[in-house]
Amino acid sequence: MSIAWLLAQKDLELTHRGGPTRGSRAVSFVHATELSDPSPWLSGGELVLTTGLGLDSGAEASGDYVRRLEAAGVACVGFGTGLSHRTIPAALLSAANDVGLPILEVPYPTPFAAVVRTVMNRIAEQDYDEVLRAAKVQARITRAALHGGVDALIRELAVATGTEVVFVGPRSESVYPAAAWELVTMTREVVADGRTPEAASISISEPGRTLTVQPVGLSRATAGHLAMVTSGPVSGVEQVLLGHAVSLLTLEVEKPARLRAEQTRLHATATGLLLDGRFDDGHIPDYLRDAADPRGRVRVLAIAADPEAGVVDHVDQALASVGRQLFERSDGVDATVVLLYGEDDTEFVEGLLPDHPSVRAGVSTDQAMSDSGTALEQARLALKLAAPGREGRLVDFRTAHGSLLLASEPARAALVTLAGSTVTTLADHDEAHAGDLLPSLRAFLEANGGWEAAATQLGVHRHTLRGRIGRIEQVLGIDLGHARVRAELLLSILAVDATR
Numbered sequence: 001m002s003i004a005w006l007l008a009q010k011d012l013e014l015t016h017r018g019g020p021t022r023g024s025r026a027v028s029f030v031h032a033t034e035l036s037d038p039s040p041w042l043s044g045g046e047l048v049l050t051t052g053l054g055l056d057s058g059a060e061a062s063g064d065y066v067r068r069l070e071a072a073g074v075a076c077v078g079f080g081t082g083l084s085h086r087t088i089p090a091a092l093l094s095a096a097n098d099v100g101l102p103i104l105e106v107p108y109p110t111p112f113a114a115v116v117r118t119v120m121n122r123i124a125e126q127d128y129d130e131v132l133r134a135a136k137v138q139a140r141i142t143r144a145a146l147h148g149g150v151d152a153l154i155r156e157l158a159v160a161t162g163t164e165v166v167f168v169g170p171r172s173e174s175v176y177p178a179a180a181w182e183l184v185t186m187t188r189e190v191v192a193d194g195r196t197p198e199a200a201s202i203s204i205s206e207p208g209r210t211l212t213v214q215p216v217g218l219s220r221a222t223a224g225h226l227a228m229v230t231s232g233p234v235s236g237v238e239q240v241l242l243g244h245a246v247s248l249l250t251l252e253v254e255k256p257a258r259l260r261a262e263q264t265r266l267h268a269t270a271t272g273l274l275l276d277g278r279f280d281d282g283h284i285p286d287y288l289r290d291a292a293d294p295r296g297r298v299r300v301l302a303i304a305a306d307p308e309a310g311v312v313d314h315v316d317q318a319l320a321s322v323g324r325q326l327f328e329r330s331d332g333v334d335a336t337v338v339l340l341y342g343e344d345d346t347e348f349v350e351g352l353l354p355d356h357p358s359v360r361a362g363v364s365t366d367q368a369m370s371d372s373g374t375a376l377e378q379a380r381l382a383l384k385l386a387a388p389g390r391e392g393r394l395v396d397f398r399t400a401h402g403s404l405l406l407a408s409e410p411a412r413a414a415l416v417t418l419a420g421s422t423v424t425t426l427a428d429h430d431e432a433h434a435g436d437l438l439p440s441l442r443a444f445l446e447a448n449g450g451w452e453a454a455a456t457q458l459g460v461h462r463h464t465l466r467g468r469i470g471r472i473e474q475v476l477g478i479d480l481g482h483a484r485v486r487a488e489l490l491l492s493i494l495a496v497d498a499t500r
Helices: 003-007 059-071 090-099 112-161 178-192 236-275 286-291 311-320 346-352 369-385 409-419 423-433 437-446 451-458 462-476 483-499
Strands: 015-018 029-032 046-050 076-080 103-106 164-168 173-176 202-206 209-216 224-230 297-304 328-330 335-341 360-363 394-396
Touching: 003 015, 003 103, 003 112, 015 090, 029 112, 046 112, 059 090, 076 112, 090 103, 112 164, 112 173, 112 224, 112 236, 164 178, 173 178, 178 209, 178 224, 209 236, 224 236, 236 286, 236 311, 236 328, 236 335, 236 369, 286 335, 286 369, 297 346, 297 369, 311 335, 311 346, 335 346, 335 369, 346 360, 346 394, 360 369, 369 394, 409 483, 423 437, 423 462, 423 483, 437 451, 437 462, 437 483, 451 462
Parallel strands: 029 046, 046 076, 076 103, 360 394
Antiparallel strands: 015 103, 164 173, 164 224, 202 209, 209 224, 297 335, 297 360, 328 335
16 A cells, blocks of 8 residues: 555554655555664565664664665655654654655554554455456456457456557457557567467566566467556456456367367268268268369378378368368278368378378379269379378379279289299299390380380390390290280289389
């Protein structure tokens, strides 16, 4: 409380004797002491009561005493007269006038205990009033949040505390008063500097103001920050109201996240039914049609990765950033299947994948919703051709022609079996006779039966190559003039390569 309030308490009969009539510090505690230097035990804001029992009334000692109290942040001195001193020493009053420390006389009939009781009762009353005020303001802030959302909440908090308040989200801001937009920039700079850990608040004090920033949100990624600028240190009531506002903002900003989570669970069930062929084209639910582009076309993305890659969360956040819902389901032990727009290009699909070394993905051609099962098989085949690492981790079915047959496990097993009587036979013959039949056959097949191109690749004359091909036909008992024979042999060679 103020010194003026103390002087107004007639029952205490206090009298102002020295220093300013209005102290620069409010009284927040009472401390009675006869020490000649009590400053080590003071924290600031005290009304120090003393009878001067241990005080030397000389000018130098009085000056030192007053200056130590002023340096300790004492709000006022209550000097009790009629015991060790009939009046307050003139040297002490002079020093108090010099440093600006208020001095009150406590007459002999007024016990120090009465002063202590009066001050502490007043502080208790004020604390109770602050609690009542905080409760009333909390109710107003809650009503504002319910009826007006974030903007109304920010406005009510700023008005109730007489401060500048902003909420800064990833893509939005709310400010009150309107002239406080500079606070938005300041808050973003503080957050960008990394001075606000995700689960902690921060307070930055400058002459005449204090900036307090608190994170908002329960998600792993902070949903925003609430900032308040006060003219001094944040008071207890302001701290309570700030914390209440953070709780309300957290509930408000988490609403979309909770709604999205519920929608995603519903979409996962519907996506599974669609991919399993449970819907025909005329009975696909309307909410599932949101997975398709305006033409009603979809692509299926199949992703395989280690659990720590966080595939579903990453894809969900990437789609949310462009205003899209997530339609996915788990496809087996380690794969995730996602429905995309038929018009999504490979660059967009690549942007959905997490930056993790274990990630592999395959994406289908665009299909009608009713043909999403076909798209799923295409995505699975393309996934089998993908390899971990930035290059080749995403395979587009549209550009994978020539390799898709080898992605089928039954087809690859049949080709490897065929290779046991062809490719392996040639390899054994080359080893026994130091020959080059298998490399010659491969070059010939990859050149589509073109003699000149195959001979050039091998670095031999075409007649030499003709002789080798004839020898191959003898060893294997086949006719390489048939296209199907050539196709089976080439695929067998590729299947063996894939197993190594």
